[in-house]
Structures are given as C-alpha cells and as structure tokens.
Amino acid sequence: MVTITTYEGLVMVDPEWGVAPWLAASWDISPDGLTYTFYLQPHATWADGMPVTAEDVKYTFDQWKEQQLPRMLPYVKNIESVTVINEKTVAIKLYDMDVTFLSRHLSWPSLMIVPKHIWENIEDWNTFVNDDPETHWGSGPFKLKEWKKGEYCQVEANLNYWMGRPYVDTITHIVISNRDMQILAFEKGELSIFNGLNGNEVPRFLDPEKWKIYTIEDSGQPNWYPNTRQRPGNDTEFRHAMWYMIDRETILEAAHFGYGKIPRHMLATPYEVGGWIPPETVTEPMNLTKAAEILDAAGYLDVNDDGWREYPDGDEMELKFSVYDFERFIKCAEILIDDMQSIGINVYLNVFPSSMWAQVHLTTFDFDFAYFRYGPGGGDPLEPMSWSTSWGDNWIGFYNETFDNVYLEASAILDPDERRPLVFELQRIMAENYAYIPHVCNIGLKVLNTEVWDPLPNSLPWGPWSNLQSWHYFNVHLKGEPGAAMVNLAFEAPSEAMQNEPVVIKATITDEEGNPLEGLYIDFWIEGFTVGSQVSKSNGVAEFTWVPLEDGDYEIYTAFPGTGDYQTATTDPITITVGAEEPEPEPEPEPEPTQDNTMLYLGIAAVVIILVAAWFFMKGKK
Amino acid sequence: MSGRDYFIKRTVLVVTTIFVVIVINFFLFRIMPANPVDILISPTQGQEKMGIEIKEALMKDLGLDRPLYIQFIIYLKDVLQLNLGYSFRAPRPVIQIIAERLVNTLVLMFTGNVISILMAVSLGVIAAWKRGSKTDLGSLISALTLTSMPMFWVGGIMLLIFSVRLDLFPMFGVTKIGYSHPNFLSYLGDYLHHLFLPMITMALVSFGGLFLIMRNSLMDVFSEDYILTAKAIGLSERTIIFKNALQNAMLPLVTIIAIRIGFMFSGSLLTETVFSWPGLGYTIYQRDYPILQGTFLIITILVVISSFVAELIYGYIDPRIRTGASSG
Numbered sequence: 001m002v003t004i005t006t007y008e009g010l011v012m013v014d015p016e017w018g019v020a021p022w023l024a025a026s027w028d029i030s031p032d033g034l035t036y037t038f039y040l041q042p043h044a045t046w047a048d049g050m051p052v053t054a055e056d057v058k059y060t061f062d063q064w065k066e067q068q069l070p071r072m073l074p075y076v077k078n079i080e081s082v083t084v085i086n087e088k089t090v091a092i093k094l095y096d097m098d099v100t101f102l103s104r105h106l107s108w109p110s111l112m113i114v115p116k117h118i119w120e121n122i123e124d125w126n127t128f129v130n131d132d133p134e135t136h137w138g139s140g141p142f143k144l145k146e147w148k149k150g151e152y153c154q155v156e157a158n159l160n161y162w163m164g165r166p167y168v169d170t171i172t173h174i175v176i177s178n179r180d181m182q183i184l185a186f187e188k189g190e191l192s193i194f195n196g197l198n199g200n201e202v203p204r205f206l207d208p209e210k211w212k213i214y215t216i217e218d219s220g221q222p223n224w225y226p227n228t229r230q231r232p233g234n235d236t237e238f239r240h241a242m243w244y245m246i247d248r249e250t251i252l253e254a255a256h257f258g259y260g261k262i263p264r265h266m267l268a269t270p271y272e273v274g275g276w277i278p279p280e281t282v283t284e285p286m287n288l289t290k291a292a293e294i295l296d297a298a299g300y301l302d303v304n305d306d307g308w309r310e311y312p313d314g315d316e317m318e319l320k321f322s323v324y325d326f327e328r329f330i331k332c333a334e335i336l337i338d339d340m341q342s343i344g345i346n347v348y349l350n351v352f353p354s355s356m357w358a359q360v361h362l363t364t365f366d367f368d369f370a371y372f373r374y375g376p377g378g379g380d381p382l383e384p385m386s387w388s389t390s391w392g393d394n395w396i397g398f399y400n401e402t403f404d405n406v407y408l409e410a411s412a413i414l415d416p417d418e419r420r421p422l423v424f425e426l427q428r429i430m431a432e433n434y435a436y437i438p439h440v441c442n443i444g445l446k447v448l449n450t451e452v453w454d455p456l457p458n459s460l461p462w463g464p465w466s467n468l469q470s471w472h473y474f475n476v477h478l479k480g481e482p483g484a485a486m487v488n489l490a491f492e493a494p495s496e497a498m499q500n501e502p503v504v505i506k507a508t509i510t511d512e513e514g515n516p517l518e519g520l521y522i523d524f525w526i527e528g529f530t531v532g533s534q535v536s537k538s539n540g541v542a543e544f545t546w547v548p549l550e551d552g553d554y555e556i557y558t559a560f561p562g563t564g565d566y567q568t569a570t571t572d573p574i575t576i577t578v579g580a581e582e583p584e585p586e587p588e589p590e591p592e593p594t595q596d597n598t599m600l601y602l603g604i605a606a607v608v609i610i611l612v613a614a615w616f617f618m619k620g621k622k
Numbered sequence: 623m624s625g626r627d628y629f630i631k632r633t634v635l636v637v638t639t640i641f642v643v644i645v646i647n648f649f650l651f652r653i654m655p656a657n658p659v660d661i662l663i664s665p666t667q668g669q670e671k672m673g674i675e676i677k678e679a680l681m682k683d684l685g686l687d688r689p690l691y692i693q694f695i696i697y698l699k700d701v702l703q704l705n706l707g708y709s710f711r712a713p714r715p716v717i718q719i720i721a722e723r724l725v726n727t728l729v730l731m732f733t734g735n736v737i738s739i740l741m742a743v744s745l746g747v748i749a750a751w752k753r754g755s756k757t758d759l760g761s762l763i764s765a766l767t768l769t770s771m772p773m774f775w776v777g778g779i780m781l782l783i784f785s786v787r788l789d790l791f792p793m794f795g796v797t798k799i800g801y802s803h804p805n806f807l808s809y810l811g812d813y814l815h816h817l818f819l820p821m822i823t824m825a826l827v828s829f830g831g832l833f834l835i836m837r838n839s840l841m842d843v844f845s846e847d848y849i850l851t852a853k854a855i856g857l858s859e860r861t862i863i864f865k866n867a868l869q870n871a872m873l874p875l876v877t878i879i880a881i882r883i884g885f886m887f888s889g890s891l892l893t894e895t896v897f898s899w900p901g902l903g904y905t906i907y908q909r910d911y912p913i914l915q916g917t918f919l920i921i922t923i924l925v926v927i928s929s930f931v932a933e934l935i936y937g938y939i940d941p942r943i944r945t946g947a948s949s950g
Contacts, residue, residue, distance in 0.1 A: 146800060305793075
C-alpha cells in the first residue's frame with residue numbers, strides 16, 4: 001500500500017484495458033514482438049532530485065533477475081536482456097513473444113522502478129527492508145515520512161514530483177485489525193476512506209453531507225468451477241446441466257445486495273468496455289426443469305429411491321462444494337446448493353479458511369465444485385484466458401488442445417483489433433465445453449468522507465481509472481499546470497422515464513470558446529452515486545445509458561474530474577421522474593396463519609410444575 | 623526438603639519443560655494443515671497467478687524442502703542463540719519483531735490483571751465481611767454478569783460508548799499518529815490514554831472469577847475458630863481482616879492466578895485485536911511460520927517462568943508447600 005504511492009512503474013493499464021504511458025513517455029515494439037524500446041519521461045526525478053535514467057531501469061530488472069527473489073520472478077523470467085541506449089532510452093529483449101508483457105508484467109503496481117544510486121548500497125538483499133525515510137526514495141508523488149510497524153505508516157507530498165506537487169500533504173495508512181472497528185472508525189471520522197463496503201451497509205452512509213459512495217466494477221472473474229479431473233465434473237453433459245442450475249437474479253439480490261452485474265459471456269463485464277466480449281449472449285437464466293432433463297438423459301437417475309441421483313453406473317453420488325470463508329462466497333454457494341439439491345443432486349458445503357484454499361486447490365484437488373474469484377490485475381483479456389491453458393494454473397483441470405492452439409495464435413498478434421476475433425473464439429470454446437459457469441460480476445463499493453475530500457480540486461478519488469485499486473493517489477491530487485483552462489459542461493436527459501426502460505443521458509464538454517473536447521472522462525451521478533464514466537467523442541458528447549430499476553424521482557448530474565490541462569466542472573442536477581411499469585395483478589393475500597402458541601403454553605406448564613414440585617420438596621424438608 | 627532443594631528441583635523442572643516446549647513448538651507447526659508457502663500465494667492476496675514453479679522456488683528459498691530432522695537441528699541451534707529466523711513476509715529478524723510488540727502485550731496484560739486482582743481482593747473482602755448485605759449482593763451479581771460476557775463483546779461495547787459516542791478515548795494504536803512528544807511525561811500520558819480502554823476491558827472481564835474465589839475463601843476463613851477467638855479478645859475489625867484472615871484467604875487466589883497466567887496472555891492477545899493494540903495478537907494471525915513459532919515459544923517460556931515465580935511466592939506464603947509437610 002505504501003510503495004504504490006512512492007514508486008512508479010514504466011506503464012499503466014488504462015480503463016479500456018489498453019496500456020498508458022507512465023515513467024515511459026512512449027515505446028516501440030520491434031516487428032518480431034521481442035524487443036521493447038522505452039523512451040523515459042524527460043523530467044522525471046527521484047524524490048532526492050536525481051533524474052530517473054535508463055540506468056535505473058536496467059538496474060531494476062537486473063537486480064530482480066540476479067537476486068532470484070521468488071516474488072519477482074514471474075515478472076522478469078521472460079526478460080533476456082536490458083540494454084541502455086542513452087540516458088533516457090532503454091531496450092528490453094524477451095525470450096518469447098508475450099502480448100500481455102506490458103499490461104501484466106510491466107504495469108504499475110506489479111513492477112516498480114527503483115533508484116540505482118540508493119539501492120546499489122544494499123549489502124544483504126535477504127534482510128533488506130525498505131523502511132527508512134532517509135532512503136525510501138521513489139519517483140512517485142509521495143515519500144515516506146514515518147513508519148511505525150504494526151501501527152501506521154505515513155507518506156508526505158513529494159514537493160519535487162515531476163508532474164507537479166500533490167494537493168494532499170500527508171496520507172496515513174493505519175493498521176486496524178478488525179473490520180467492524182474499521183467501519184466504526186470510518187463512521188466516527190477517524191478514517192477518510194473505506195474500501196470494500198458491503199451492499200447491505202450502504203444505508204448507513206447515505207447522508208450526502210457526510211459521505212459519498214463510489215461504485216467500481218470488479219474485473220475479476222467470479223465463476224462456479226467444476227473439478228474436471230474427476231466425475232461428475234469430467235462429464236460435459238453434467239456440466240451442461242450445471243449451466244441451467246444457476247439463479248443469478250437471486251444471487252445478485254441476496255449475496256450482492258444488488259451491487260453486481262450479470263455477465264453475458266465468459267469474460268467479466270468490465271471487458272465489455274474494450275469490446276472483448278463476443279456479441280452473442282451465452283449465459284442462460286435458471287431452468288431447473290431443463291437441467292433435470294439433461295441429467296436424466298445422461299443417466300444420472302435416482303435408481304435406489306433415496307431421493308438423490310446416482311452416477312450413470314449406479315454408484316452413490318455425494319459431492320463437495322468448497323469455498324473459502326468469505327461471507328459473500330458462502331452465500332452464493334448456499335444458493336447454488338439449494339437449487340442443486342432441489343433437483344436431486346446430493347451436494348454439501350465445505351468452507352475453508354482462506355489460508356488453506358491454495359493447499360486444497362493447487363495440491364490435493366479434493367473438491368467437486370468451487371466458487372472462486374479469479375482476479376487478474378486488469379489489462380489484456382488474454383491474461384485471464386492464460387489461466388485455462390494446459391500450462392496455466394488451471395486447477396480445475398480443463399485441458400483442450402484447440403483452446404491452447406488458439407491461445408498461442410492470439411498471443412502472437414500485437415494489434416488488438418486483429419486479435420479480437422481469436423479472443424472471441426477462446427470464449428466460445430469455453431462456453432461450448434461449459435468449462436466453468438460465469439457467475440455474477442461484483443460491483444465494489446468505496447465510501448469517502450466528504451469533509452476531507454470535497455474541498456480538494458479534482459477530488460474524484462480514482463478518476464476514470466476506476467478499475468485500478470489505488471490510482472487515485474496519483475490522479476486526484478496532482479496540482480495541474482498553472483493556468484489550467486476552463487471547460488463548459490452541460491447535459492441533457494428526458495424529464496420522464498419508465499421503469500426498466502433505458503434512459504440516454506448525453507453530456508457535452510467544450511472549451512471556453514465552445515469547441516468540443518474529445519477524449520475526456522465524464523462521470524454520471526445518480527442519487528449520490530457515480531453510476532458510470534464515459535469518454536467524450538469528437539463532437540464533445542459522452543453518452544451514458546441508464547436503466548432505472550424502480551419508480552420514483554431521481555436526481556441526476558454529470559461531472560468532469562479535471563485533467564492537467566482542464567479544470568474540473570460539475571453541472572446542476574435535474575430530476576427525472578420514473579413511472580412504474582404496469583403492475584401485475586396482485587395475488588390474493590394469503591390469510592395470515594394464526595400464531596401457534598403451543599410452545600408458550602408448554603413452557604408455562606413446565607414452569608408451574610417445577611414451582612409446585614419445589615414447594616412440595618421444601619415442605620417435605622421442613 | 624530445604625528451601626534450596628525446593629528451588630533446584632523447580633529449576634530443573636522449568637528447564638525440562640522449556641525443552642519440551644521447543645520440541646512441540648517445532649513439530650506442531652509442521653503437522654498443521656496448509657503449507658506456509660500456499661499462504662504466501664493464497665487467493666486473497668491476489669497472487670495466485672504465481673503458479674506451482676514459483677511455489678517450489680519459495681519452498682527451496684525458505685528451506686522447507688529439506689528433511690524434517692535437519693530442519694529441527696537447525697532450529698534448535700538457532701533457538702539457543704536466540705536467533706528465531708526471519709519473517710516470511712518482510713525480511714526482518716523475528717526476535718526484533720517480537721521484541722517491538724512484546725512490550726505492549728506485557729504492559730496490557732500486567733496492568734489489566736493487576737487492576738482486576740486489586741478490585742477482586744478489595745471487593746471480595748468487603749463482600750465477605752458484610753455477607754448478605756446489599757454491597758455483597760451487588761458485587762456478586764456484577765461479578766457473575768461480567769464473567770459470563772465474552773471479551774470481544776465487552777471491548778466492542780466499550781469502544782462504542784467511550785470512543786465513538788462520547789469521544790473520550792482513541793479507537794486504535796498506542797500513541798497519537800504523527801505526533802512527536804516533547805518529553806517522556808507527555809508520551810506516557812498519551813500512552814496511558816490509549817491503554818485505558820483495553821486495560822479496563824481486560825480488568826473487567828477477568829475480575830468476576832477472581833472476586834468469587836476471594837469472597838468464598840474469605841468466608842471460609844471467617845468461620846474458623848481463630849477468627850472467633852480474635853473477635854473475642856477484642857481485636858479491631860481491620861486487624862482481623864488484614865492480619866489474620868487475608869493471608870490465609872490469599873492462598874487459593876495465588877493458586878488460581880498461577881494457573882491463569884496462560885489465560886491472561888490469550889486474553890491480552892484477544893483484547894489487542896479488538897482495540898488494534900499493536901502487541902503480539904496481530905502477528906499471530908498472519909500464519910507467518912517464523913513469527914508464529916517465535917511468538918509461541920516466547921509466550922510459553924514466559925508462562926513457564928511466571929508459573930515458576932508464582933510457585934516460589936506460593937512456597938513463601940505457605941511453608942507447607944516447600945517443606946512438603948502435610949496439612950493437618
């Protein structure tokens with residue numbers, strides 16, 4: 001958490017899963033895809049004022065390779081050599097072509113560039129701890145101020161930051177070991193930001209005078225996995241039946257409290273932004289009858305009439321569904337298990353401490369189903385795909401030769417547009433094989449204390465790069481160049497709408513002379529939440545489509561979070577009245593069952609009997 | 623048996639116990655489920671993409687691929703030199719991490735329990751002397767109530783009332799963040815301000831049991847003939863309670879305290895997690911083998927030594943123990 005504010009990487013993953021410049025202002029890739037030449041930012045310096053040079057970059061990679069630190073190996077193992085071309089130019093040569101190299105292995109915060117003139121004095125790498133404010137110098141907007149182990153860590157503004165001084169003077173990371181206490185401390189105002197709010201906790205933070213809630217779509221893949229190493233997971237027909245057993249609507253409501261999205265295909269919903277998901281929708285609504293029919297046809301029948309289905313050869317079927325001890329995962333699994341049991345599949349829940357998860361799923365493979373979120377750091381869609389290749393982690397044991405070949409073919413194409421059809425094909429192969437079943441994509445919630453954040457200019461805490469955990473430290477508080485230009489922001493939306501019907505909100509951003517501005521992020525706010533960000537097109541218009549789920553009045557406005565060139569802008573809110581859908585005729589209310597008081601009467605009778613017995617006993621004693 | 627023999631016998635026993643502890647401490651963590659390396663790459667860390675080859679590299683790096691007996695010999699040698707290894711997470715010496723935090727744990731445990739013992743003894747005396755009075759009944763009910771409440775709950779309620787609602791005490795840490803204290807007194811004041819809530823919570827929770835023992839054993843003593851004699855010869859109430867009764871009634875209390883030393887540590891570790899008090903409590907939840915082993919070793923040795931001290935005190939209070947004479 002600390003080093004992401006004090007050190008920087010060469011590149012950054014942008015919201016459309018492309019790669020954006022960072023310490024490297026630009027780069028070339030050789031036609032064979034093996035050599036990457038980076039041109040560093042001319043003004044970038046370390047916190048002590050020394051320039052960031054190609055030597056530093058070479059030193060960083062050489063050290064990680066030389067020291068063989070296991071944690072750093074995945075990032076550098078494909079690097080053959082690093083060559084300094086001149087003070088600000090450096091070339092990296094790879095052994096094998098890897099189109100995910102930039103987004104997966106070079107992007108901050110995976111790999112950070114360190115200053116050679118400080119780090120070369122390290123005597124023993126095995127015992128080196130980077131905790132001394134005198135030498136913890138990166139090129140980032142903050143530098144280490146004080147680190148009290150187990151209590152807190154404070155970073156302060158780097159006044160010499162090469163992109164300008166940050167607005168925030170200090171950031172303190174505090175250790176609070178108990179989640180309930182974290183929320184209490186946030187409510188009390190001791191903390192200014194809280195990550196990972198649960199949907200059911202939202203009502204506590206609705207007061208706009210005090211708090212602002214942001215929603216962030218999770219790029220991780222939440223899936224229901226069969227263990228395809230063993231039966232019944234190795235039977236495509238069984239997996240085909242699983243495809244219809246999942247009640248995403250209920251899971252969305254009961255486990256995500258409405259903060260989630262139902263995916264259309266194998267990749268998580270945020271990949272829609274880059275156009276990485278095929279046009280067709282493959283996920284199907286729950287249909288237990290169909291699932292039961294498929295199972296019947298495949299021979300999974302209840303032959304001994306014990307209420308549970310048996311394997312086609314007549315063996316008893318008792319299946320283990322494992323999740324780790326994360327509340328939402330357990331709830332999702334319970335809903336799934338209920339549905340499976342209702343069609344005669346004998347399955348039970350097995351909850352692990354998260355620390356044992358990897359043991360079970362990487363070593364012993366002792367599970368039939370698992371619910372799990374596979375979390376790529378964002379970036380190229382091939383990254384989550386690599387997991388399912390026969391050389392990937394792939395602990396469910398799904399191996400498919402065609403998939404491997406298409407993956408290899410795709411990973412040799414640098415141009416995203418040329419690669420897209422192959423990424424579609426990879427997803428289709430998975431869907432046809434029902435390798436795993438897409439679940440509900442989570443929408444994360446973060447809440448801010450407005451007293452701290454509102455006075456800050458550009459104070460949208462994670463800016464457009466909302467898919468990245470901590471980008472806000474960089475994006476928000478950088479003081480723009482002097483004389484930042486004003487913008488005009490306006491938006492239009494219908495004043496009336498219908499429930500469950502899309503509403504198009506159009507925001508237009510222009511400069512002071514009225515020329516449209518392209519490529520800027522506009523945020524759309526509904527009832528105090530950012531519900532989405534869109535980029536302005538060449539005509540300065542950013543369009544957002546919103547589907548109101550309930551009737552009522554909604555206050556809507558748009559905001560521009562600002563950039564180094566332009567100042568922030570916010571529009572006045574307007575109110576949209578959403579009418580209710582034609583209500584279905586309400587069923588006759590069932591007569592309320594009369595309360596059963598039997599237990600109460602029994603209890604009273606028991607007490608009376610005891611009292612009488614006690615009275616007799618006492619009397620006898622006298 | 624002379625006092626010196628008693629001391630030597632006890633010392634030999636303590637040393638043997640510590641050795642057994644070292645052996646158990648080594649093997650206990652080896653037979654636990656889950657490999658520490660798996661934890662380093664656990665899914666919650668978002669590092670699962672590291673894969674199995676990295677896992678093997680880590681195992682080798684940490685020496686976990688060598689035979690168990692070799693791991694044990696290396697461990698034994700290091701422990702004798704107080705070298706408890708390096709943490710898996712941050713490459714710092716374990717003994718250094720433990721030392722930083724042990725002070726906080728000991729302060730919390732010591733102050734919390736001293737207050738609870740003082741409360742238990744003084745209220746116990748009053749309750750036993752004024753047996754059946756409103757004071758007796760009141761303290762009996764509160765003792766029973768407090769004993770039956772779980773620590774984390776009491777801690778949470780204390781935080782809610784005194785920290786969140788009334789804003790009298792801080793919610794976390796040992797000192798104010800980023801504040802440089804001009805002198806030691808101001809540091810001490812700040813430290814005590816942070817210590818107050820966890821300390822009182824510990825004291826309240828352990829008070830009940832001690833109070834009940836104190837009260838009951840005093841009541842037994844009060845019914846003895848020599849107390850009646852003391853009353854008959856006209857000694858003052860104060861002399862009877864403090865000179866004649868209390869010394870005898872303390873015996874069961876000291877026994878209980880000696881037995882409870884282990885619980886005092888665990889109570890302190892639990893309290894720490896509720897109040898984010900940076901003691902050993904937080905470190906042991908991280909499944910960092912060297913830290914875990916080091917913490918368990920240090921805590922067990924401390925418990926063994928404290929029990930040893932308690933026994934010596936016990937021997938001092940009750941000569942029957944050290945001479946091995948039978949009562950009667």
